[in-house]
Amino acid sequence: MITIEKKLSTSSVYSFHNQIPYEDMVFFDIETTGFSPNNTILYLIGCAYYRDNSWNLIQWFADDNTSEKQILHSFFAFILDYKVLIHFNGEGFDIPYIQKKCAKIGLDYTFDNITSYDIYKKLLPYKKLFKLENFKQKTIEQFLRIPRNDTFSGGELIQVYANFLGMKKLEQLKNRNHEVSPVKNLEARIQYNNNGTTSASDSSVFLQQLLLHNEEDVQGMLPLTQILAYRDLFTDCYLNINASIEKDQLVIHFTLLSALPQGVSYGTDSLYFSAYGDQAILKIELYQNELKFFYDNYKDYYYLPKEDTAIHKSVAFYVDKNFRTRAKAANCYSKKTGRFVPQYEELYTPHFKIDYNDKFSYVEVTDEFLQDSEKICSYVSHILRQLLKL
Known part of the structure; x- marks a missing residue:
């Protein structure tokens, strides 16, 4: 090893809102010769950790195919000093x-004494x-403009590791016999050399490629x-929130708790969100027409067909029986004209609908609503969650 x-x-690195000190976390990733642990080799584990005000890397590499126990002993002894194990889809494969x-x-x-934090799973609901x-690590790195020198996939490195073991054995034989033995597929092994100048008998070429990828x-x-800053969009906590009516839209400007590393925009014709850095804007199309407020207990109401409205029994007592009928759930309403925005869960009351069986309702946009920063914050979060469902 x-x-x-x-x-x-x-x-x-993302601050984790200071809930996880850097000194308590360790990042890790493994390299293997395949998916099944029963018939493949675990040949490399790499960890990043924070110490003395800087990030550091430690790697344990199997320079032969009998070092798995040593690697695992070293890895588990190392992570005893940490509380949180951070990885990308490690719960799907590595762990x-x-x-x-x-x-x-x-x-x-076991991993029983350390908390697992899977970046992939944390992000998946917001993909x-x-x-x-796709949602692979390299694809997200490209989105964030994180540079890479490595060009190999994990699958391609299986052959590189085989080449390393083969070349190392060849070098040992050469040192022992003072001569070079014939090697099959020598040209295939040479092609992994990045600059094209290293000797084919140099196993360090393959070693550097394996270590670099990890x-x-x-x-x-x-x-x-x-990228975890994008999760903060859905926390109900925003700064400097300002809501106003602009033509036929409710427009909400706000400052994010965490600046986004790259700008993002998402939406439909009626709901639109965009953000860059720590500044964001949400636009919601207004419904400016007549809507219905449905009373909960329709059995306590009468419906007046001529007026197309419902009134309570205590008042309906004075209405001629020929001009009233017992209310049903679908016609037990009164009407209101104004400016409204949709709500896809029952956040606020009173709420209004176009028809009784509609799957979502509307809330009236009043001056009071526009000035209530707490309501606007929860409404922003609500709409952003709804956008993810579209």
């Missing part, structure tokens, strides 16, 4: 792979917001955490 340690230079691998080779390590072709996966997670 080889252990590699180095300092990392990285852009800012269950390690758990099954430990069981297979007779190690009793529509980003309009990405390093950039781990290091890339640090600035990638900034």
Whole structure:
């Protein structure tokens, strides 16, 4: 086993609103020769951690195919000092792979004493917001403009690792016999050399490619955490909120708690949201017409067909029986004309509908509503959640 340690230079990491100190978190990623822990090799684990005011990297690499136990011993001993294990889709692959691998080779390590924080799962409910072709780590890094030098996929590195083991064995034989033995597919191995000048017998070429891929996966997670700022859009907490009527729209300007690393826009013809940095705007089309307020207990009301409205029994007593009927749920209403915006859950009352069976209702936009920052905050969050469902 080889252990590699180095300092990392990285852009800012998401603050986690100071709920998780950097000193308590460790980022990790693994490299294997396949998906099944029963018949594949765990050959590399990399971790990023914060110490002495800087981010650092440690990697444990299997320079032969018998180092899995050493790697796992080193990894689990290392993470004992941390409280939160951060990863990208680690709950989908890395963690269950390690758990099954430990069981297979007779190690009793578990993740019971450390909290798992899966960036992928935290972001998944908001994936529509980003309009990405897929939700892989490299794709999100490209969205955030995080640079990479590594060009290999995890699958492609399986062959690189095989080449490393083969080349290392060749070098050992060469040193032992003072001669070079024939190697099959030598040209295929040479092609992994980035600059085209390194000797084909140099296993360090393959080693550097393996380490670089894992390093950039781990290091890339640090600035990638900034994408968690998009989750803060749905917290009900905004600053400097200002709501006004502009032509036929309710327009809400507000400041975000966390600045977004990249601008984003999302919406429909009637609901539209855009944000850049820490500034955001939400536009909702107004419904400016007559709506109905439906009374809860229709059994206590009469419906007046001529007036197309419902009145309480205590008042209907004075109305001629020929001009009233017992109210039903669908006609037990009074009408109101004004300016309204939709609400897709019952946030505020009174609320209004076009028809009784409508799936959503409207709230009236009054001066009082526009000046109530608490209501506007919860309404913004409500509309943003609704946009994710579209």
